Amino acid sequence: MELTLTVNGRARRVQVEDRCTLLDCLRETLRLTGTRAGCEHGVCGTCTVLLDGEPVRSCLVLAAQAEGSAVTTIEGVAPAPGELSVVQDAFCEAHGMQCGYCTPGMVLTAEALLAGNPAPTREEIVEAISGNLCRCTGYGQIVEAVELAAVRLRSANTRPAAARMEPAK
Amino acid sequence: MNAPATAPLRGPFRYVGKKRRVREDRRFATGDGHYAADVALPGMLHAVPLQSEYPAARIVAIDASAALALPGVRAVLTGAELAAAIEPLMNGAHAPLVRRYPLAVGQVRYAGEWVAVVVAESRAIAEDARELIAVEYAPLPFVLDGEAALDPASPPVHPDHGSNVLLDRHFVWGEVDAAFAAAPRRLAYRVVWGRSSTVPLETFGVTARWDHGLELLDVWASIQMPKFPDQIARALRLPGNAVRVHHDIDVGGSYGVKRGIKHAVLVGHLARLLDAPVRLLEDRLENMTGGDMQGPERIFDVQLAFEEDGRVRAMRMRALDNVGAYAGRSPFQLGKPIGAIVGPYAIGAVAYHALAVTSNKTPQEAVRGFGQAPTNYALETGIDRVAEALGLDRLEVRRRNFIRAEQFPYTIPSGTTYDSGDYHALLGKAVAAAEAAGIFAERDRLRAAGMLAGIGVATVLEPSGGNSSFEPLLNPHNRTTTWMDSCRVTVDATGAVTATLHTTSAGQAHETLVAVAVAEVLEIDPERIRVVRPDSLGSLPSNSPVGSRMAIMLGGAAVEAARRLKAQLMAIAAHDLGVAEGALAYEGGRVAAPDRRALDWAELVQIAHREFFRLPPGSEPGLAASAIYQVPTGGQLPTADGRVHMYPCHSAECHLVLVAIDPVLGKPEIRRWITGHDCGTVISPDVVRGMTLGGIAHGIGAALLEEFTYDRETGQPTAASFMDYPMPSAHEVPEVEIVHQCTPSPLTVFGQKGSGESGYLGGPAALASAVNDALRPLGLHIDRLPMRPAAISDAIADTTTQETA
Structure with a gap:
């Protein structure tokens, strides 16, 4: 088709x-x-x-x-080739990954969370990513990456990437 | 003990141990990682395996005519056809009649075993064709249980081998019987480690292409396998230099299991046979049942002889491992723990009976720690039992048994010399953190509120450095006494630095490691150093990231190569400035004479690459240096009485874990987790922390959730998807507080030890200790992992029923 x-x-x-x-x-x-x-x-x-x-x-x-x-x-997700979104950059800063295999899904889940909730609690972050398994990190640095991204988005007055994606008309 | 292969470099460091972004992370965060499944070649064909429905059966006939008639199908290959064209795959144990081919030959030995392979123009067509293959089986009796397989009357998985016993070795190190006779107290117990694995999110994938012009097989694979190209070449009857494995493939998790040799040999053969690129990419069902990646399944029977004050004098341990249908490297997983068979404790005499049996289950493969985590669990259970028997505090019994800091280097009965450690200090720091966090008070509060609550304790070692001495120890035909790794550093004519590593990685940040190690020696910003992975024909020898070895071995090789390069720079400067090398000062890539004349980096490079007349007589132009690094302390064969020095370095970890259990539900809930960790000098703090947290998560899975179960009646695997093989999500893994200690290794360049298995080596033992502490008021022991809620709640219910009766 x-x-x-x-x-x-x-x-x-x-x-x-x-x-x-x-x-x-x-x-x-x-x-x-x-x-x-x-x-x-x-x-x-x-x-x-x-x-x-x-x-x-x-x-x-x-x-x-x-x-x-x-x-x-x-x-x-990235604003331009070779650049990183705030969330992607936070994942790099916090080393919120190891093998990188779950990372695209984690980043997108975090983008969606932060688009709807700019100041999530730790529990809300855990809940949001609990549908994404990671076998490398034990999630600690992933949670920290999302926390860091939330702080940076708030202080930079920037919207997460997911908020830029309007539904198709 | 041998001298260190290369002289130590001690701090203060410029780059080692400093917070630094992991260079690999950028490509992963953008989705630009390049994994095996991303390899797409023009004209590529797709292979899917047909798997056995029976745990044991004779293959009577295979009719592939309907499958071959389907448009788009290019070939169907059976085991009989394949076996005629290739050599059997390598065995770890000496068991020449336990033959293993990628496809079953004549007989299937586990449900899920590959019986035939379909190759088609798309994966979907190949899967459709697979449905059309008719296999006639004659079912045979089968055996699943390890103890049953020991019985000579059990159905032999490999009739030619004569029994199901692959390995049966008795070791006695020290005066064990005398110690047992003399000790005032003895106890015996059994613990069982259930069959689980690390189950990476990426399944195994491999693509191969045969270039008939070059007579060269190219292989791209999701791999963590020592001697991978050699094994492919031997199986396919090719010279070693006719196989080129591409190392620039990101591996989506492995933790030991991405061995994939049967996959690669099969696909390599198909690529030659069909003269086309062929890919085999497991789906999850294929991975769980036929991917041959399940871990140890082990029954420990242990006896301890000890004093009234809790000091353990001797241990007898029998470990029975059910390795599944084929040998592979799995029997060796009983060998590696010999290098830390007494853990951190000064136990003077040990008898060890290592037994590996075949069964009609999926074959076992290397899993994180290579058998050490189960052994640590068995030993830690014993220390808790000693404390319980004597009514002593579990922490105090550990302190009384610990090897003391001043005793290092310390040789254990089985022949390994521990390099360094301070277990009392490490435990002290963890206990202080636990007290500060109030976990002891919290346990008491929970108990007062009617919950079952317990604190788990585990103090264990992580042997690291990945020597392979267990091979000659357990297989007299194997004389492997080196497990080297390597690095090459070049400075090009523009002055840019490039370093190499010669294996794939699965998230361990080896590119960052090499950059930091080389930068530390050359005193230049690590970001200026590019790190690449040549293919296997352009590589120096490597043994892949196994055995918690890369910080030690790749780090050591990178430092040594960088030092040799720096020596070239110094020689050039000495000659050009007319000053003795010893009088020169190297700083940040600039070499200065006492009279303040100096050559900067650009000029040194200019001389080396362009101005031969300025080079010292007899020197080579250009700037390149390589190092092949032998394992520190490696190189010796075992003694006649079965002693051998195993791994060079010994990291230590201790865990204090608070668990609460609702007595009705039986589900252990982890409330607090405190870890003390000592892996010597830390090179990349974020990386080490991440590995420890990830190892703890794996440990939680092994202790509470994960098991590859089989149906007793039919022999079918009943944990074949992520629906019935539950793994920890973010909900199941608590926040972990890590307290650090550093006892540098005297054997390594920076004082570093390994950390790739940290968390996993002690986490399961700590959780078992916590659950048993919680259940102690009921007089219960849970002696089997995973500790599923049903087992705990049933045990609790039994005690309450007895009380009412």
């Missing part, structure tokens, strides 16, 4: 099998490989992308279901 997907603000026409997941479409068809497969049954959150600003598991969404929505992947 032929679809038009809005990915990171650009309209993309794709030809995929009906059964193709959004994850496979992003990775294999559009070659946006920053979105990664973890369990492929909706548990680990590795493949998280934002659909109209909300985190979803792209392994559980068919590509066809994303038509008409704004899809944000990790490639759409």
Whole structure:
């Protein structure tokens, strides 16, 4: 089937099998490989992308279901090539990662959290990222990264990347 | 003990130990990491394995005609066809009749084993075709339980081998029987470590391409495997230089398990056979059942002989490990703990019976700590039991048994000499932090409120430096006495510095490590140093990041290579300035004579690269130096009585953990976690902290949640997805307070020790101690990991039923 997907603000026409997941479409068809497969049954959150600003598991969404929505992947988070969003920069500053495999999903989840809640408590951060597994870090430095990003966003009077992603019209 | 391979460099340091961003993080945060699944080659084909439905069966016939008829399918290969074309995969144990091929040959030995492989133009087509393959099986009797497998009457997993016993070694180090006879107190206990693993979020993936013009096999793999290119070459009957493994692949977590040798050999063979690039990328089900990445499953029977004051005189330990259907490296996981078999304690005599058996379960692979975490759990349980038997405080019993700081270097009965440590001070710091946090008072308050509450204690060691002495110890045909690593440093004609590392990494920040180590020697900003990973044919020898070794081994190699490069700079300056080298001062890349004449970096580079007439006679032009670093203290074969020096360095950690248990639900809830950690000189503080926190999370999983279970009736794996193999989320991992101590290793360049297994080596023991402390008022012991809520609540319910009856 032929679809038009809005990915990171650009309209993309794709030809995929009906059964193709959004994850496979992003990775294999559009070659946006920053979105990664973890369990492929909706548990680990590795493949998280934002659909109209909300985190979803792209392994559980068919590509066809994303038509008409704004899809944000990790490639759409930085303000410009070679730059980092405030959240991405905070993940680097706090070393909120090790192998990097869960990181795109974690960053997008954090972007979505901070778009709706500029001053989350530690418990709210833990709750927000609890659907994203990480096997390297034990989450401590990830929580610290989100806390740091929240402080920096507030003090810089800057909106998180997810807030820039308006739903597709 | 040998002298250190390279002279120590002691602080104050410019870059070592300083807060610094991890250079790898930037590409990961932007999604630009390059993992095995991101490798896409023109014309690439996709391989999917067909897996056995039976735990044991004879393969009677395989009919792939319907699959081959599907458009887009390029090949179906069976085990019989493959075995005719390749050599068996390497065994760790000496068991030549336990043959292992990537695909089952004649007989399947576990449910999930690969029986055939389909290659097609897309993964989806290959999966469709897999459904069309008809395999006729004749089911055979099977054995799942490790103790049952010991029985000579049990069904042999490998009939040619004659029994299920892969390894059966008795070691006696010291006067064990005499110590038991003389000791006033003895106790015996059994603990069981359930089968879990580190389960990285990235499954295993490999792509191979055969270049028939170059006669060269290119391999991109999600790998953490020593001697990986050699093993592929041997299996495929290729010369070693016909296999080129690309190291510039980011590995999405491993913690020991990303071995993937069967995957790589299979795909390498297919790429040659079909003259096309072939990728095999496990899905999660394939990974959990046939990825051969499950960890130790171990029954410990332990006896301790001890004094009335709690000092342990001798230990007898039998460890029975159920390694699953094939040998691999797994029996060696009973060997590595020999290097710290007494933990931090001055136990004078040990008898150790190491038993590994095959069963019809998924094969075991190396898991974080290589068998040390289970052994630490068994030993720590014993120390708690001694305290309980004597009515003594568990902390005090540890203090009485600890090796004292002034006793280092300290040789344990099994032959390893511990490099340095101060266990009393480390425990003291952790206890002080725990008291400040009020965890003892909090336990008492919880108990008063009707909850079961306990404090867990564990004080354990992390042998680090990754020597492989357990190989010759457990396999007399194996004479491996080096486990080297390497680095090359070059300065190009523009003056820029590039350093190399010769393996893949899985999140351990090795590029940052190399940059900091080289920068410390050359006294230049680490950000000026590029770190690259040549492919295996352009690499010096490496043994990959196993055995908590890279800070020690790669750090050591990087320092040594940088020193050799610096020596070239000094020689150039001495010759050019006409001053003896000893009179020159090197600072920040500039070399100055006593009379204040000096050559700066740019001029030194200019001379080396352009002005040969200014070079010292007999020297080579350019600036390049490399080092291949031997493991400090390595190099010796075991003695006839089974003693060997194992790892060079010994990090220490202690955990104090407060757990509350609702008596009805039985679910242990972690309220506070305090860790004391000593890994010598810390090179990258954020990295070490992250690894420790991550190791604790793995430990929480192993102790409370994770287990690869099997159905007793059918032999089927019943934890084959993330739905039935629960792992800790952010909710299950508490905030951890880490207190640091530093006893530098005298054996390493900066005084560093390993930290890649920290947290995991003591976390499970601490949680078991906490749960058992909570249950002590009920007279209960939970002696099996994972400690699932149902097991705890059932045990509690049994005691209350008995009370009412």
